[in-house]
Amino acid sequence: MTMKNNKHQQGTIALPYLKFFNAQLYFINFFGHILVFGLGLLIGITLTFCLKNVSFNFQFQQFQDPPFSFNPSSHFSHSPPISSNLSNPSNDHNQTNISINEKSLVITSNGLEEFLKIPMAMHDMNEEELFWRASMIPMIHKPPFKQIPKVAFMFLTKGHVLLAPLWEKFFKGNEGLYSIYIHPNPSFNETVYDQSSVFHGRRIPSKEVKWGENSMIEAERRLLANALLDFSNQRFVLLSESCIPLFNFSTIYTYLMNSEKTFVEAYDLEGAVGRGRYNYKMSPLIKLSQWRKGSQWFQIDRSLALHIVSDKLYFSMFKNYCDPPCYSDEHYMPTMVSIKFWKRNSNRTLTWVDWSKGGPHPSKFFRQHLTIDFLERLRFGSTCEYNGKTINVCHLFARKFTPHALDRLLRFAPKLMQFN
Numbered sequence: 001m002t003m004k005n006n007k008h009q010q011g012t013i014a015l016p017y018l019k020f021f022n023a024q025l026y027f028i029n030f031f032g033h034i035l036v037f038g039l040g041l042l043i044g045i046t047l048t049f050c051l052k053n054v055s056f057n058f059q060f061q062q063f064q065d066p067p068f069s070f071n072p073s074s075h076f077s078h079s080p081p082i083s084s085n086l087s088n089p090s091n092d093h094n095q096t097n098i099s100i101n102e103k104s105l106v107i108t109s110n111g112l113e114e115f116l117k118i119p120m121a122m123h124d125m126n127e128e129e130l131f132w133r134a135s136m137i138p139m140i141h142k143p144p145f146k147q148i149p150k151v152a153f154m155f156l157t158k159g160h161v162l163l164a165p166l167w168e169k170f171f172k173g174n175e176g177l178y179s180i181y182i183h184p185n186p187s188f189n190e191t192v193y194d195q196s197s198v199f200h201g202r203r204i205p206s207k208e209v210k211w212g213e214n215s216m217i218e219a220e221r222r223l224l225a226n227a228l229l230d231f232s233n234q235r236f237v238l239l240s241e242s243c244i245p246l247f248n249f250s251t252i253y254t255y256l257m258n259s260e261k262t263f264v265e266a267y268d269l270e271g272a273v274g275r276g277r278y279n280y281k282m283s284p285l286i287k288l289s290q291w292r293k294g295s296q297w298f299q300i301d302r303s304l305a306l307h308i309v310s311d312k313l314y315f316s317m318f319k320n321y322c323d324p325p326c327y328s329d330e331h332y333m334p335t336m337v338s339i340k341f342w343k344r345n346s347n348r349t350l351t352w353v354d355w356s357k358g359g360p361h362p363s364k365f366f367r368q369h370l371t372i373d374f375l376e377r378l379r380f381g382s383t384c385e386y387n388g389k390t391i392n393v394c395h396l397f398a399r400k401f402t403p404h405a406l407d408r409l410l411r412f413a414p415k416l417m418q419f420n
C-alpha cells in the first residue's frame with residue numbers, strides 16, 4: 001500500500017517536473033528551429049546575392065557516385081561549408097568544365113522550344129557527354145506539343161554514300177519526316193556532298209572502324225546516341241553505304257511506324273560461326289543457350305535505342321571477350337536483345353542480303369544483276385509475320401549494291417518503287 005502510494009507520489013512529483021522539462025525542451029526546439037530557419041534564410045540570401053556574380057562549375061563525370069561534382073570557385077570561400085566529398089575536384093582533368101551562369105540562361109517566350117532544340121550533327125560533345133545526354137528519357141510519355149515522328153536513317157560508311165543519288169530521290173518531298181546521320185571514316189572529306197544534298201552537314205563526330213572489331217558496335221552506338229538527341233526521332237535504321245531502299249518513302253515510313261515489333265535479327269546457330277564464338281567467361285550474364293547471331297543492320301524504336309546506348313554491362317562483356325573470330329557486330333545486339341527485349345523483337349531484319357555464295361562477305365550486285373524481276377523478288381519474294389499477320393513485304397532495304405548499279409536503279413525506281 002505504502003509502496004503504491006510512494007510510487008503514486010513519485011509519479012505526481014515527477015509529472016510536473018517532466019512537464020516543465022518538456023516545456024523547456026519545446027522552447028529549445030522552437031528556438032532551435034527558428035535559429036535554423038534564420039540561418040537558412042541568411043544562407044539563402046547570401047547565396048542568391050553571390051549567384052549574381054559567381055558562376056558554378058559543374059563537372060559532368062562518369063555515372064558513378066556522386067553523379068555531379070560541385071566545384072566552387074574561389075568566390076565561394078565565405079559561403080557556408082559544403083560537404084567536402086562534393087567540393088573535391090575530380091582527379092580526372094580531362095572533363096569539360098561547363099559553367100552555367102546568368103549570361104548563358106536564355107529567357108524565351110517558350111522555354112520548351114529552347115529545350116527541344118537539336119544540336120548540329122557535328123558537335124563538340126565528347127563521348128561521355130554525348131551518351132549521357134542521349135540517355136535522357138521523359139517519364140511522361142505524351143509530349144505536351146504536337147510531334148511529327150521521324151525516322152532516323154543512320155549511314156555507317158567508309159567514305160561517301162555510294163548510291164546517294166538514289167537516296168536523294170527517295171527522300172525528296174518528305175522533309176520533316178526523316179533525319180540523316182552519317183558516320184564515315186574520320187579521314188573522309190565530306191565536300192563530296194554539295195549544299196543542296198540531303199547528306200550535306202549530316203556527318204557526326206566519328207572514329208575509325210575496323211571490320212569485325214568492337215569499333216563497329218561502338219560506331220553503331222555512336223550513331224544511335226547522336227540520333228537520340230532529336231526527340232522526334234522515333235525509329236532508327238542502320239544502313240551501309242551500299243544499301244538501297246526497295247520501296248518509296250511513304251511505304252517504308254508507314255511500315256516502320258506502325259510496326260509493333262523491333263527488327264533485330266537473332267537466331268541460334270550450332271557450329272563454329274555460331275555458338276562456337278561464345279566465350280564461357282561471359283557466363284553467368286550470358287549463357288551459351290542465350291548466345292545469338294544476326295545481321296548488324298537493324299530497324300528499332302526509340303525505347304530499344306535508349307536501352308542500347310545506356311547499356312554498359314553487355315557492352316563491356318563483348319569488349320572484353322568477343323574479339324575476332326568472334327565478330328561483336330553479329331552478336332552483341334542479337335544476344336542482348338534476345339535476353340532482355342525479346343518480347344518486342346521480331347528476330348528478323350528488314351535489310352535483304354544474299355549469303356548464298358558463302359564466305360565472310362555477302363554477294364555484291366552490279367549492273368547486269370539489276371532487272372525488274374530481280375528487284376520484284378526482293379520486294380515481294382518471301383513471307384513473314386507483321387503485326388500478327390502473314391505478309392509478303394519482308395524487306396524494305398537491300399545490300400550490297402555498287403555504284404555500277406546506279407543508272408539502272410535510277411531508271412527503274414520511279415516506276416517500280418513509285419518514287420515521285
Ligand SMILES: *[C@@H]1O[C@H](CO)[C@@H](O)[C@H](O)[C@H]1NC(C)=O
Binds near residue numbers: 085
Ligand atoms: C566522404 O568521403 C569519405 C572519405 O573520403 C567517406 O568515408 C564518406 O563516406 C564520404 N561521404 C559521402 C556522403 O559520400
Ligand SMILES: *[C@@H]1O[C@H](CO)[C@@H](O)[C@H](O)[C@H]1NC(C)=O
Binds near residue numbers: 093097
Ligand atoms: C577543369 O577545371 C579544373 C579545376 O578548376 C582543372 O584542373 C581542369 O584542368 C579543367 N579541365 C579542363 C578540360 O579545362
Ligand SMILES: *[C@@H]1O[C@H](CO)[C@@H](O)[C@H](O)[C@H]1NC(C)=O
Binds near residue numbers: 094
Ligand atoms: C583526353 O582528351 C583528349 C582530347 O580530347 C583525348 O585524346 C584523350 O584520349 C582523353 N583522355 C582520356 C583519359 O579520356
Ligand SMILES: *[C@@H]1O[C@H](CO)[C@@H](O)[C@H](O)[C@H]1NC(C)=O
Binds near residue numbers: 190
Ligand atoms: C576536301 O576536298 C576539297 C576539294 O576536293 C579540298 O579543297 C579540301 O582541301 C579538302 N579538305 C581536306 C580537309 O582534305
Ligand SMILES: *[C@@H]1O[C@H](CO)[C@@H](O)[C@H](O)[C@H]1NC(C)=O
Binds near residue numbers: 248249417418420
Ligand atoms: C508509294 O508506293 C505505294 C505503292 O507501293 C503507292 O501506293 C503510294 O502512292 C506511293 N507513295 C507516293 C507518295 O507516291
Ligand SMILES: *[C@@H]1O[C@H](CO)[C@@H](O)[C@H](O)[C@H]1NC(C)=O
Binds near residue numbers: 266338342345347
Ligand atoms: C525471338 O527469339 C526469342 C528467343 O531468342 C523468342 O523467345 C521469341 O519468341 C522470338 N520471337 C519471335 C517473334 O519469333
